[in-house]
Amino acid sequence: AQSVSQHNHHVILSEAASLELGCNYSYGGTVNLFWYVQYPGQHLQLLLKYFSGDPLVKGIKGFEAEFIKSKFSFNLRKPSVQWSDTAEYFCAVNWSSASKIIFGSGTRLSIRP
Amino acid sequence: GAGVSQSPRYKVAKRGQDVALRCDPISGHVSLFWYQQALGQGPEFLTYFQNEAQLDKSGLPSDRFFAERPEGSVSTLKIQRTQQEDSAVYLCASSLGNRGGTEAFFGQGTRLTVV
Numbered sequence: 001a002q003s004v005s006q007h008n009h010h011v012i013l014s015e016a017a018s019l020e021l022g023c024n025y026s027y028g029g030t031v032n033l034f035w036y037v038q039y040p041g042q043h044l045q046l047l048l049k050y051f052s053g054d055p056l057v058k059g060i061k062g063f064e065a066e067f068i069k070s071k072f073s074f075n076l077r078k079p080s081v082q083w084s085d086t087a088e089y090f091c092a093v094n095w096s097s098a099s100k101i102i103f104g105s106g107t108r109l110s111i112r113p
Numbered sequence: 114g115a116g117v118s119q120s121p122r123y124k125v126a127k128r129g130q131d132v133a134l135r136c137d138p139i140s141g142h143v144s145l146f147w148y149q150q151a152l153g154q155g156p157e158f159l160t161y162f163q164n165e166a167q168l169d170k171s172g173l174p175s176d177r178f179f180a181e182r183p184e185g186s187v188s189t190l191k192i193q194r195t196q197q198e199d200s201a202v203y204l205c206a207s208s209l210g211n212r213g214g215t216e217a218f219f220g221q222g223t224r225l226t227v228v
Contacts, residue, residue, distance in 0.1 A: 006155075034216075043117075044156075044204070044219040090155050099169045100146065101217060103155035 002028050004093050006104035013081055014112045021076040021107050023091030033074040034092040034101065035065055044090065050074065061085070083111045115139075117220035119205050125226045126195045134190045134223045138207030146217060147180055147190050148204040156204055162188060163211055195227045 005024045013019060025031065033050040048059025055067040065076045074091060091104040118137040126132050138145050144163055148156035149172075158172040164185035173180070177196075182188040192199055202224050206217040 004155075036219075043221045044206075046216050046218075049216060099144075099161045099163075100158040100172070102158060103148075105155045106153075 002026050002093070002095055002098070002102055004091055004102050004104040006089075006091055006107050008107045009105070010108045010110070012110045012112065015083055016080050019076070019078040019081050019085075019109070021089055021091075021109070023074045023076065023104060025072050025074070025091075025093045027072060028095040028098075030096040032094040032096065033065070033067060034094075035059065035063070035074075035076050036090045036092060036103075038088045038090065038106075040087070047076070047089075081109075081111055083113045085109060086111045117205055117207055117218050119203075119220035119223050121223060122221060123224050123226075125228060128197060128227055129194050130227075131191065131193045132195055132225065134192075134203050134225070136188045136190070136205030136207075136220060138186065138188070138205070139209075139218055140186075142207035142209050142218075143211055144208040144215075144217070145182055145188050146206040146208075147188070148206065149174075150202045150204055150222070152201075159190070159203075192225075195225075197227050200225055200227045 003026045007022045035047040036044045037047050038044050050057045050067045058064045063078050088106045090106045092101045094101045120135045147159040150156045160180045161169040162182040177193045179191045202222040204222045206219045208215045208217045
């Protein structure tokens with residue numbers, strides 16, 4: 001079955017620290033990849049997406065992610081986090097053979113001011 | 114409206130009661146998705162519509178769950194004879210393109226509590 005794994009359930013960082021959140025997905029052919037963010041009390045919002053082309057994609061608020069096909073990974077990174085980055089982050093994958101987008105279980109990011 | 118709108122925002126139902134959750138997608142969006150999000154978990158796929166056609170309902174947990182989108186716009190998720198395990202946030206999302214290959218925009222969700 002198609003699946004998405006986020007290994008970090010809760011990450012706690014200090015402001016200005018660097019961030020990397022892991023995301024791995026199961027093999028299933030061509031994929032479209034997403035990172036969504038959910039700030040407290042708000043709805044899911046798209047941070048960035050990868051469909052094709054340059055495997056290093058840049059999103060909003062200084063986030064970026066790298067698609068490594070050989071590792072079935074799409075890790076999210078940010079060089080220097082801010083307190084306002086406190087949120088839940090979800091990796092999501094659409095296999096082109098399917099209609100649905102499958103989400104990982106999420107990573108809660110807490111930033112110490 | 115500018116975004117995906119869901120109503121009600123909160124619903125408390127007695128066990129055994131039927132509920133109906135509404136989703137107004139972004140105008141012109143072809144695809145519509147329903148997800149169920151339990152506390153501390155990621156959204157779990159329930160069903161997918163392309164216009165008025167329900168193309169994938171593989172995620173509906175039981176025959177108590179039913180979704181429709183009769184005119185290819187507004188969608189309703191109905192849960193019959195609610196159970197405590199149905200308590201969750203129900204999310205609706207829409208996207209401009211077909212299937213899951215384009216960006217999906219999410220609503221605020223409906224938090225259902227079954228008591």
